[in-house]
Amino acid sequence: MEKREMICINCPLGCILSVSRNEAGEVTVSGNTCPRGAEYGRTELTAPKRVLTSTVRIQGEKGRVVPVKTANPVPKEKIGDCMEALKGAEARLPVQIGDVVLENVAGTGIAVVATKGVEKELIMKELCSDIEETEQWCSEIMEHVRERIAQGNTLKGTGAYE
Amino acid sequence: MRQDIIIIGGGPAGLAAALAAKEAGAEQILILERDRELGGILNQCIHNGFGLHTFKEELTGPEYAARYIAKVEQEKIPFLLETIVIDIAKAENGDKAVTAMNRERGLFTIHTKAVILAMGCRERPRGALNIPGFRPAGIYSAGTAQRYVNIEGRMPGKEVVILGSGDIGLIMARRMTLEGAKVKAVAELMPYSGGLKRNIVQCLDDFGIPLKLSHTVVDIRGKKRVEGVTLAQVDENKKPIAGTEEYIPCDTLLLSCGLLPENELSLNLGVSLNPATSGPYVNESLETNISGVFACGNVLHVHDLVDYVSEEAAAAGKYAAAYVREAADSQTREKTETACAGSETQICLEAAEGIRYTVPSTISPSHMEDMQLVRFRVADVYKEVFLKVYFDGKPVVSQKKRVLAPGEMEQLRLKKEQLQAFPDLKKITIRIEKEAG
Numbered sequence: 247m248e249k250r251e252m253i254c255i256n257c258p259l260g261c262i263l264s265v266s267r268n269e270a271g272e273v274t275v276s277g278n279t280c281p282r283g284a285e286y287g288r289t290e291l292t293a294p295k296r297v298l299t300s301t302v303r304i305q306g307e308k309g310r311v312v313p314v315k316t317a318n319p320v321p322k323e324k325i326g327d328c329m330e331a332l333k334g335a336e337a338r339l340p341v342q343i344g345d346v347v348l349e350n351v352a353g354t355g356i357a358v359v360a361t362k363g364v365e366k367e368l369i370m371k372e373l374c375s376d377i378e379e380t381e382q383w384c385s386e387i388m389e390h391v392r393e394r395i396a397q398g399n400t401l402k403g404t405g406a407y408e
Numbered sequence: 409m410r411q412d413i414i415i416i417g418g419g420p421a422g423l424a425a426a427l428a429a430k431e432a433g434a435e436q437i438l439i440l441e442r443d444r445e446l447g448g449i450l451n452q453c454i455h456n457g458f459g460l461h462t463f464k465e466e467l468t469g470p471e472y473a474a475r476y477i478a479k480v481e482q483e484k485i486p487f488l489l490e491t492i493v494i495d496i497a498k499a500e501n502g503d504k505a506v507t508a509m510n511r512e513r514g515l516f517t518i519h520t521k522a523v524i525l526a527m528g529c530r531e532r533p534r535g536a537l538n539i540p541g542f543r544p545a546g547i548y549s550a551g552t553a554q555r556y557v558n559i560e561g562r563m564p565g566k567e568v569v570i571l572g573s574g575d576i577g578l579i580m581a582r583r584m585t586l587e588g589a590k591v592k593a594v595a596e597l598m599p600y601s602g603g604l605k606r607n608i609v610q611c612l613d614d615f616g617i618p619l620k621l622s623h624t625v626v627d628i629r630g631k632k633r634v635e636g637v638t639l640a641q642v643d644e645n646k647k648p649i650a651g652t653e654e655y656i657p658c659d660t661l662l663l664s665c666g667l668l669p670e671n672e673l674s675l676n677l678g679v680s681l682n683p684a685t686s687g688p689y690v691n692e693s694l695e696t697n698i699s700g701v702f703a704c705g706n707v708l709h710v711h712d713l714v715d716y717v718s719e720e721a722a723a724a725g726k727y728a729a730a731y732v733r734e735a736a737d738s739q740t741r742e743k744t745e746t747a748c749a750g751s752e753t754q755i756c757l758e759a760a761e762g763i764r765y766t767v768p769s770t771i772s773p774s775h776m777e778d779m780q781l782v783r784f785r786v787a788d789v790y791k792e793v794f795l796k797v798y799f800d801g802k803p804v805v806s807q808k809k810r811v812l813a814p815g816e817m818e819q820l821r822l823k824k825e826q827l828q829a830f831p832d833l834k835k836i837t838i839r840i841e842k843e844a845g
Contacts, residue, residue: 253605257460260605296610299455299468300586301558311561313454313470322614329586343474361454362470 252290256282263287295319298328302347304364305336312337313361314347320354327352339366411520412436412732413725414506416493416673419448420714421705421721422526423476426485428725429524434732438518439480439487440508446480446487447473448528449551450714452558455579457606461715472714496523496677502699504677522728525674525688525696525703526721529667529710531576537665539571541628544635550576550664554583563587565660569637570594571625573601573608574815575712577664582611584662591615592656595623595639597646600789602666602815604712625661626653634659667710677701684765685709691754692771692780693727694720702728709767709783712817716783720767723781755833762787762840764814771836773827782820786812786840794844795820798837799830806844 249266263277265287275287289295297319301311314337320328328351335348341364348358412434415422418441426439445451450458453469460466463475480487491510499505504523509515531549546565548556553564554576568589570577573596581591594612599622601608612619620639626648627638641652669687671679679688679696687708688696695702704724705717754770766784790812797805797820804826812818820838827833 253609255606255610256466257457257606260609296614297456297466298586301454301561303561309561311559313468313558315454315456315468325586343471361468362451363474 254283254286256286265291294322300332302335302337305338312341312364314358315361317357317359320356411438413522413728414520415439415524417526418446419528420717424718424721425524425725428722429729430483432726432729434729437485440491440493441489442492444490446477452555454558458714496673521732522700524728525707526705527670527707529669529706532666539625542631544630544633546634546659547661550580550662553662567658568660569658570662572664573603574664575603578603578607578611581617585615591617593618595620597624669707689769692768692776694724758837760837760839763838778824780822789813794841796839796841
């Protein structure tokens with residue numbers, strides 16, 4: 247008989263679970279207030295998993311990142327390998343929420359997906375508003391941004407207020 | 409153009425308030441946001457765990473924000489970005505004059521019938537912590553470090569000590585570890601963590617990061633860059649105990665020592681603030697002592713879950729829309745100046761033993777809905793206690809609580825019929841007691 251007290255991490259309630267496994271290998275969970283808690287207790291005792299969240303670089307956009315997550319929980323012991331795999335990954339603009347950034351991360355069979363949409367223009371504008379980054383190519387992009395602003399696409403809010 | 413409702417801040421509170429106001433029939437709504445995008449602090453909170461109450465699924469911060477932003481865009485609610493509000497003043501006919509500026513328009517003033525304060529909060533800085541030592545590079549608030557790592561894609565350091573075990577500090581302990589830094593310790597002045605239990609498990613325990621309770625930083629070494637910090641244990645009066653000092657070499661110190669509601673605009677307008685929350689005193693409609701000025705989210709009181717922020721903000725949006733509709737009636741209402749001013753039409757809520765504050769501070773039975781949600785935080789960690797509610801000294805509610813902790817917001821539901829059973833009710837007292845009786 248194996249018994250462990252653990253705190254459920256499924257939601258911020260943090261229920262205190264009592265998880266036990268008998269000789270036949272059956273796992274029982276108590277202290278949970280929802281079915282997700284029972285499921286958490288069971289997998290945490292047998293094969294703990296976590297959803298991994300991180301960021302990946304954006305191709306061709308110096309110093310910019312897009313947030314990502316594993317589409318499903320990955321085995322806890324694979325988290326280090328997953329982070330290593332994400333170091334080399336790059337997202338391509340434009341990125342939409344849910345876009346797959348990396349398939350089968352670290353051999354887990356689970357995809358890494360973007361958790362935020364990123365548009366090309368906004369990124370350029372951010373980059374160019376940073377004076378330290380003002381290089382030749384940046385001023386070319388600024389020209390492009392100015393044109394867009396002249397066309398009424400200000401990227402600074404919705405026109406509906408006007 | 410005159411607006412019906414101006415919402416100051418486009419974070420989770422502002423977005424939910426705008427949507428609810430629109431749904432309740434308000435026409436001219438404008439959100440003013442100082443950042444370059446909507447979503448507020450959620451944009452840098454890339455970890456998951458948001459939205460379980462609201463959407464019944466586990467989302468990351470940017471995903472949670474995106475759901476609300478999409479709805480705001482769908483409803484065509486106007487917003488201005490990179491626009492900072494510098495003043496809110498009373499104008500003629502009960503209107504408010506909101507003065508803001510941005511690069512395109514310069515300085516401009518917009519008149520509005522109602523204002524919803526949704527400015528959120530900021531972190532307590534080093535200057536407010538009285539830590540001795542030099543002022544080298546390498547000391548960041550946890551939220552600043554979070555922005556560097558998650559948005560700017562830069563690492564603030566390699567060997568890290570974190571002071572304070574608030575949620576952002578815990579989340580950053582994990583984030584820095586995942587990105588290859590060595591987090592040597594999280595020190596917490598109090599004998600308990602200020603963060604959520606789940607974050608202790610998944611951010612510290614998962615990575616073997618020690619949490620040192622009743623510890624603080626007593627010295628920071630290094631002149632140009634942090635070289636190390638000295639931790640010491642503290643006694644029950646939070647004074648360092650001589651002989652317990654421990655020097656930890658590190659290049660970075662993150663501070664996660666609490667959040668302060670950002671109420672400079674509110675103060676200038678004459679909004680009365682509750683010293684317990686540093687947020688406005690509000691009535692059951694989340695309206696401050698100034699007619700037509702409502703508050704919600706972290707500017708009102710610091711929340712633990714964004715789901716509760718959205719819920720509260722939606723209520724503020726609805727009440728603001730009702731105010732716009734019934735402006736004449738609302739303006740003559742008695743206002744909530746303090747926690748407990750004697751009044752004919754309002755019942756005051758008293759936060760007694762073990763309760764730090766309540767939101768709201770007053771309830772007008774004539775304006776309350778069938779069920780009134782009262783949010784509060786407790787002052788200490790309590791185990792196996794009873795949450796008691798008294799109506800003018802008579803016990804009405806007794807709830808058994810296994811654990812109550814200051815890091816987690818609690819709530820209580822009061823039914824209108826309960827209050828109606830006490831026609832001359834003046835005061836509702838909420839307290840923690842050890843005995844059931």
